[in-house]
Amino acid sequence: DKQALKAYRDVTPKRADGTVIEIAANLGSLEEIEAAQDAGAMGVGLFRTELLFMRHIHLPSEDLQAETYATLAKAFAPYPVIVRTLDIGGDKPISGIDFPAEENPFLGWRGIRMCLDRPDVFKPQLRALLRAATHGNIKVMLPMVSGLDEVRAARVLIEECADELKREGKAYAAFDLGVMVETPAAVMIAPMLAREVAFFSIGTNDLTQYIMAADRLNPTVAKLNDVTHPAVMAAIELTAKAGVEAGIMVGMCGEAAGRPDLIPSFVKMGLTELSMSPSSIPRAKKCVLDLETASQGR
Numbered sequence: 001d002k003q004a005l006k007a008y009r010d011v012t013p014k015r016a017d018g019t020v021i022e023i024a025a026n027l028g029s030l031e032e033i034e035a036a037q038d039a040g041a042m043g044v045g046l047f048r049t050e051l052l053f054m055r056h057i058h059l060p061s062e063d064l065q066a067e068t069y070a071t072l073a074k075a076f077a078p079y080p081v082i083v084r085t086l087d088i089g090g091d092k093p094i095s096g097i098d099f100p101a102e103e104n105p106f107l108g109w110r111g112i113r114m115c116l117d118r119p120d121v122f123k124p125q126l127r128a129l130l131r132a133a134t135h136g137n138i139k140v141m142l143p144m145v146s147g148l149d150e151v152r153a154a155r156v157l158i159e160e161c162a163d164e165l166k167r168e169g170k171a172y173a174a175f176d177l178g179v180m181v182e183t184p185a186a187v188m189i190a191p192m193l194a195r196e197v198a199f200f201s202i203g204t205n206d207l208t209q210y211i212m213a214a215d216r217l218n219p220t221v222a223k224l225n226d227v228t229h230p231a232v233m234a235a236i237e238l239t240a241k242a243g244v245e246a247g248i249m250v251g252m253c254g255e256a257a258g259r260p261d262l263i264p265s266f267v268k269m270g271l272t273e274l275s276m277s278p279s280s281i282p283r284a285k286k287c288v289l290d291l292e293t294a295s296q297g298r
């Protein structure tokens with residue numbers, strides 16, 4: 001069966017109307033590049049930068065980050081590599097950032113909230129991303145967004161970083177800026193967000209936890225953490241609709257993106273990028289391909 005799935009490695013799955021459905025990989029480190037390529041990843045839909053920050057005793061330098069992101073970009077070019085800016089909070093502390101003790105870390109100081117409060121942490125990452133963007137197709141997405149002001153503030157910082165690099169005579173390139181849609185607030189304002197960003201990536205892991213008000217790590221409420229709950233599926237559909245209407249790409253990078261039982265619904269809603277762990281990629285490609293074949297048979 002695994003052997004049979006290998007046949008899908010170099011396949012480019014398309015929707016019935018010919019639109020390419022990008023099946024991309026979720027990665028957390030450069031060590032995983034080869035597995036993703038072997039599986040047939042059409043780029044990276046989510047590069048989690050947390051590991052890079054947790055691995056070191058100090059915060060990773062701008063140079064180390066630039067090198068890491070450039071290696072990724074080169075490995076997958078011309079496919080896009082979507083790098084998520086640091087998404088860390090009190091549940092996963094790192095040295096170099098003092099996190100306050102919080103009663104509800106998942107509702108607390110994490111992701112974009114922390115980054116905007118700590119430009120000394122955020123700006124080196126943004127500068128590294130601008131520099132790496134000269135080496136391939138880098139896109140950047142912001143985690144845990146709940147308001148337009150966060151996107152605007154991030155954009156101001158990005159412009160500041162670009163100005164600095166220019167003054168320093170360092171090479172950099174602009175990148176597409178997108179957001180993860182993983183809070184109910186982001187879903188509710190999706191039509192407004194869609195006017196200000198280049199793409200959406202739906203984070204179903206957090207979106208499910210927040211829509212259902214059920215801690216994703218608490219086994220007692222695991223039953224509620226169900227992406228197929230009509231409330232969560234409605235949130236995904238609303239997001240897709242807002243993105244499609246605004247003409248921006250809508251993708252998904254939560255666990256659900258790799259589920260063959262859900263992929264047909266997501267494609268129908270208008271998602272054109274699904275990012276998942278490399279091992280899920282061949283089956284997902286087959287799944288989209290089967291949809292196409294079924295529609296041709298009609």
Ligand code: PEP
Pocket residue numbers: 046048087182202203204205206207253254255
């Ligand atoms: C998500 O929330 O769906 C997601 C992809 O991000 P993470 O699992 O890293 O929070």
Ligand code: MG
Pocket residue numbers: 143182203205206
């Ligand atoms: Mg998340």
